[in-house]
Amino acid sequence: QVLVEESGGGLVQTGGSLRLSCVASGRTFSRYAMGWFRQAPGKEREFVGGISGDGFSTDYELSVRGRFTIARDNAKSMMYLQMNNLKPEDSAVYYCASYPFPSVPLGRYSEPDYWGQGTQVTVSS
Numbered sequence: 001q002v003l004v005e006e007s008g009g010g011l012v013q014t015g016g017s018l019r020l021s022c023v024a025s026g027r028t029f030s031r032y033a034m035g036w037f038r039q040a041p042g043k044e045r046e047f048v049g050g051i052s053g054d055g056f057s058t059d060y061e062l063s064v065r066g067r068f069t070i071a072r073d074n075a076k077s078m079m080y081l082q083m084n085n086l087k088p089e090d091s092a093v094y095y096c097a098s099y100p101f102p103s104v105p106l107g108r109y110s111e112p113d114y115w116g117q118g119t120q121v122t123v124s125s
Helices: none
Strands: 003-007 010-013 018-025 034-039 046-051 058-060 068-073 078-083 092-098 119-124
Touching: 003 092, 018 034, 018 092, 018 119, 034 068, 034 078, 046 068, 046 078, 058 068
Parallel strands: 010 119
Antiparallel strands: 003 018, 018 078, 034 046, 034 092, 046 058, 068 078, 092 119
């Protein structure tokens, strides 16, 4: 059974930073791409960014490029989302996801097969 679990959410002021973590188990971590999604109240879930299984390729949604960074540590089966210069519009529940392939996911066109439960990020103005 594949399990995905994120952590690290919280309350931060505008301009602040936060790092989310995600741990996955149940299959060989390095063989699968990983990604981050978020969903704000009343909005659809959106792709934030993704990383290939080997960690060498990443892709980000336009609004977070230059502010968010995704990294992974395959030895620890962990993925991270470093969020800097946070804005109130970044407030959402953030989800970690695992894909059924190793290449960097193609945004909303790629479908994960496993999801975490989500962690709340709130950015106060």
